[in-house]
Amino acid sequence: MSQQLPDVQATEPDVRVGLSQVGVTGVEKLVKIAREDKRPIALMADFEVFVDLPQGRKGIDMSRNMEVIDETLEAAVSEPVYQVEEMCGDTAERLLDKHDYTTTATVKMEAELMIQDETPASERSTQGTVDIIASATARENEPTREEIGARVVGMTVCPCSQQMMSETARETLRDLGVGEREVRKFLQAVPQAGHSQRGHATLTVEAAGDPEVDLMDIVDLARDSMSARIYNMAKRPDEDHMTYAAHANAKFVEDCVRSMAEGVVAEFDHLADGVVVTMKQSNDESIHQHNAHAERIAELGTLREEVNEN
Incomplete structure (x- = not known):
């Protein structure tokens, strides 16, 4: 026995x-x-x-x-x-x-999702990947809190280094005899160089007890919060488009998180003020050994107040 x-x-x-x-x-x-x-x-x-x-x-x-x-x-x-x-x-x-x-x-839960994409200039079909993030916490005698989100990759350009390069270009054009009016028009039409980074945006939204939160809306908001989207496959016109778009929309890591906040407030106006939103941005610095990071966790009502103050 x-x-x-x-x-x-x-x-x-x-x-x-x-x-x-x-x-x-x-x-x-x-x-x-x-x-x-x-x-x-x-x-x-x-x-x-x-x-x-x-x-x-x-x-x-x-x-x-x-x-x-x-x-x-x-x-x-x-x-x-x-x-x-x-x-x-x-x-x-x-x-x-x-x-x-x-x-x-x-x-x-985390999982890699393949998405259908289209290159921005040549309009060719391609595929990309995003990471789906979902979670839930159940507690005794409390409603279960659920969260859905995504982590995506994009491109950012540093506004500070771009401004320094713009001043260098301005001085060079003046030395070449180009008038101030033409210099201004040129710099407005042709964004100057700035060091670029691969950016990682994470956006999650609490979904419990509210109308459906569309995952692809979250993906689009996160991708558009950076200087430019990137694509797995790109012909030369696409490369030119992405480079120009990113440098025409230079953003600090902090700006990316604020762009997510603005997008969430605009896109999810049907959600309650108490919904918790998590926004994170991490950039792989190209000219430093360290990386840059910013984040904000807040209730949607608080973000609405802050965004609408502007």
Whole structure:
């Protein structure tokens, strides 16, 4: 007769400190996004799943918990879903129901999405990638909070270095005998050089309890917050278009976040003031070893007040 092993995870820890999140990362699942009158989009998604742990419990039964997590995720992704944030919310709520010692369950999902694109000048069909970000947090006796967003790549140009190059061009043209009026017209028509960066914009919007938030609207807002969009495939006219567009719209990393805020206020006027918006911009600096970063997390009502002050 086999002896039943003790439930070590249920014993008290040596140090009675509660933990905010305990769980698993790197859980890969196939997720299908349903579309009206079209085949579902298949995504290979990466999940992170956590629950909180009270101070009097040593662990979360990791092996059995992984079985619960796997079963819960399998149930959530077994059918095509229209909104991945709702799938995360459903998973978080199921996990909360199955753990009698937890008060909070969090589910995060990331997946790479292929999008159809068109080059800006040659108008050729191409494809690009964006990262979908979805998450949900379920708490006892509280509405589940869901979030949907995207991380995209674009191009930025530094206004400061551009201004210095413009002054150099102005002085050179004057030395060549070009009149001040012509110099002004030339500099207005031909944006001068500035050091450029590859920019990474992240925009997420809380979606729980509000009308649908369209993921592609978020993607477009994030892409357009930088100096210019970039494309995987580009002919020479496209390269010229992107270079000109970026230098005609030079932006600091801070400007990109503010552009996202302005776009969110304009695009999501149907959402409640209490909706939380997260905006982040990171630029891979081309002439420095460091990178630049800016971000803002705020309720939509606060952003509306600030944007409308201008």
